[in-house]
Amino acid sequence: MHITRYTDYSLRVLMYLAVKGEALSTIKEIADSYQISKNHLMKIVQQLNSKGYVIATRGKNGGLRLNGKPEDINIGVLVRDIEQDLTLVECFGEGNTCVITPACQLKTVFAEALECFLQKLDQYTLADLLPQHQQAKFVQLINLN
Amino acid sequence: MHITRYTDYSLRVLMYLAVKGEALSTIKEIADSYQISKNHLMKIVQQLNSKGYVIATRGKNGGLRLNGKPEDINIGVLVRDIEQDLTLVECFGEGNTCVITPACQLKTVFAEALECFLQKLDQYTLADLLPQHQQAKFVQLINLN
DNA sequence: TTAAAGATGCATGTAAAATACATCTTTAAA
DNA sequence: TTTAAAGATGTATTTTACATGCATCTTTAA
Secondary structure (H helix, E strand, O other), X not given: OOOOHXXXXXXXXXXXXXXXXXXXXXXXXXXXXHOOOHHHHHHHHHHHHHOOOEEEEOOOOOEEEEOOOHHHOEHHHHHHHHOOOOOOOHHHOOXXXXXXXXXXXXXXXXXXXXXXXXXXXXXXXXXXXXXXHHHHHHHHHHHHO | OOOOHHHHHHHHHHHXXXXXXXXXXXXXXXXXXXXXXXXXXXXXXXXXXXXXXXXXXXXXXXXXXXXXXXXXXXXXXXXXXXXXXXXXXXXXXXXXXXXXXXXXXXXXXXXXXHHHHHHHHOOOEHHHHOOHHHHHHHHHHHHHO
C-alpha cells in the first residue's frame, strides 16, 4: 500500500514554501534542495497551482509561494484532492470484474477503513508537519544539500 | 493508493473456502470460479498455507480448506500479514532519500493514519465479509461463471 | 504405478508511475 | 524592444512493481 510520489512531493513542496514564508521560491531551487526531478516537480506544481494551493508567478524573478497560511491547509483534504486513485481494491473501481461483488462486504469494509485513514489526516494541517521548534533544522537540511 | 491483487485474491480465496465449509476446494476450481490466473493463485495459496490460514492437502482428491472458523480470521491481522509492503510514503522505507526527514512530521502523521486504517479492519472478521443472508447468493455467483 | 493435486523457481508481460525532452507563454530587467 | 528567467504544456521514454506464465518437482490416494 503506497501513496504516489506525486502526493509525497506535493507535500514536500508545500512544506518548503511554508518555511519560506512570503519569499518566492523557484521550482529549480526546490528540485535541487530535495534532489528530485525538476520535470516531475513542474507537473506537480502546475496542479498545486491550478487547485489553488500555491500561487505561481511567471517570468523573470517569478516563483512560487503558498496560497494561504500553513494552518489552513488540511492534510486530509489535500490527499483526497491530489492522490489520483483511491481505488483501494478492484471492486472500488470502474472495471471491476470480481464476480462475488454483489454478495460481498469487502468493499464496504475497506471503504470504512479508508475513511478512517483520511479522517485521521483531517486532524492535521501543513503547520503540524513542521513544528516551530524544528524549522531551523529544516532550513539547515534544505540548504546543506 | 492500492492494496495489491495478492491481498485481494487472498481474501477472495478465504471467503470461498469459508462458504465451502468442510469440503475441499482445489485451486483450479477457485481460479475458474473467479476467472483469475491459476498460476497467481498458486503463489497466494502457498503463502496462505505457510502462514496457517488454510490447510492444503496434496495429491489425488486433495484440495484446500480453511484453517479455523471464519469468525476467528481477523481482516486487519490478515492484511498486516499478507500485504507485502506497507511503506505508505518514501520516508517509511529503507532507501529513504528525503533530506528533510529529521525535521518532518509526515512520517508520524501517516503512520498514525495507517494505524487507524488497520484498526478499523481489526473490527471485522472473515465472517463479516459474508453475511449469512448473502451466502446463497454467493454460491450462485461462483457457480454461474 | 499413475493421475491428480499442491510446491517451487525462473522467465516474461503489463500497466502505472516517474522522469525526460521539447516547445510554448509570460514577464521583468537590461 | 530584446533577452533571459521563470512557469505551462504535451509527448515520449524509462523504470519498476506487480501480475502472470511456464516448466518441473513432490506428494498421495486410487
